[in-house]
Amino acid sequence: MRSLIDIQELTTDEINELIAVACDIIDNGAKYSEACRGKKLATMFFEPSTRTRLSFEAAMYELGGNVISVSNAESSSAAKGESVADTAKTISCYADIIAMRHPKEGAPLVAAMNASVPVINAGDGGHNHPTQTLTDLLTIYREKGRLDNMTIGLCGDLKFGRTVHSLISAMSRYTGIKFILISPEELKVPSYVKRDILKKNDIPYVQTTDFESVIPELDILYMTRVQRERFFNEEDYLRLKDRYILTPDKLASAKPDLKILHPLPRVNEISVAIDSDPRACYFKQVYYGKIARMSLILKLLEVKI
Numbered sequence: 001m002r003s004l005i006d007i008q009e010l011t012t013d014e015i016n017e018l019i020a021v022a023c024d025i026i027d028n029g030a031k032y033s034e035a036c037r038g039k040k041l042a043t044m045f046f047e048p049s050t051r052t053r054l055s056f057e058a059a060m061y062e063l064g065g066n067v068i069s070v071s072n073a074e075s076s077s078a079a080k081g082e083s084v085a086d087t088a089k090t091i092s093c094y095a096d097i098i099a100m101r102h103p104k105e106g107a108p109l110v111a112a113m114n115a116s117v118p119v120i121n122a123g124d125g126g127h128n129h130p131t132q133t134l135t136d137l138l139t140i141y142r143e144k145g146r147l148d149n150m151t152i153g154l155c156g157d158l159k160f161g162r163t164v165h166s167l168i169s170a171m172s173r174y175t176g177i178k179f180i181l182i183s184p185e186e187l188k189v190p191s192y193v194k195r196d197i198l199k200k201n202d203i204p205y206v207q208t209t210d211f212e213s214v215i216p217e218l219d220i221l222y223m224t225r226v227q228r229e230r231f232f233n234e235e236d237y238l239r240l241k242d243r244y245i246l247t248p249d250k251l252a253s254a255k256p257d258l259k260i261l262h263p264l265p266r267v268n269e270i271s272v273a274i275d276s277d278p279r280a281c282y283f284k285q286v287y288y289g290k291i292a293r294m295s296l297i298l299k300l301l302e303v304k305i
């Protein structure tokens with residue numbers, strides 16, 4: 001039995017296999033419509049979510065399975081002081097697989113250590129978000145036709161943005177990848193990500209505060225929201241929140257085949273005028289999120305088609 005807490009737990013072959021199954025689901029969806037008949041997914045979300053929770057639930061329904069759900073901490077026994085470990089043991093009696101989001105880094109890992117069914121980390125604090133990364137990889141693969149040989153710009157809150165940390169970790173395995181890390185000084189990629197992933201694997205990267213000057217180099221631009229809920233004071237958030245806003249004039253110097261991604265929700269960092277630009281992929285990315293999660297559920301439940 002396997003859980004997925006950190007994208008590093010998957011080998012590159014496994015990631016490629018998950019993407020291949022996802023592509024088959026896109027082409028032959030009907031084949032999978034009964035794959036999880038009789039199985040239950042529990043979604044336990046102790047932090048706000050629209051896409052991640054609903055895409056997990058939609059994924060399970062499309063596989064013919066069922067869903068039970070805790071949609072906020074206040075409505076569960078966590079509010080009475082129950083530990084994550086006890087909650088995980090309990091949910092294991094009701095469901096075949098659990099997707100958990102939690103504000104505390106490491107909580108889904110604790111759940112996985114105590115559950116008797118697979119646990120999927122659906123975002124733990126400012127740490128990791130492996131299923132967003134599977135979504136991002138599927139999006140890049142479908143929209144660019146490859147996962148290697150490209151320059152990826154990550155822009156915004158690279159410190160608290162958990163999707164950024166998991167994406168760097170996953171993309172660093174492919175050849176010919178260069179990262180351009182665009183953020184304010186205060187929101188740079190944490191040093192553990194640089195040390196344990198980028199430097200360790202000799203991945204070329206540049207850190208800059210200057211968005212406009214690097215736009216022409218990019219094959220992928222991954223925009224992110226400044227993570228208000230992780231700030232210690234509102235003043236810092238207000239000062240930094242609108243630092244980078246992607247507007248049509250900034251795209252004038254971009255490559256014609258640039259792909260713009262964003263895990264969403266968007267606050268202000270991409271002007272709505274960009275939405276109709278053919279390079280904008282963030283709503284397609286939402287669709288790929290459901291497919292990527294279908295592929296992952298099949299793998300962790302060891303369902304063979």
Ligand code: NCD
Nearest residue numbers: 051052123163225263264265
């Ligand atoms: C992201 C998250 O929760 O980390 N959202 C998502 O899952 N699509 C990004 C964010 O909240 O900014």
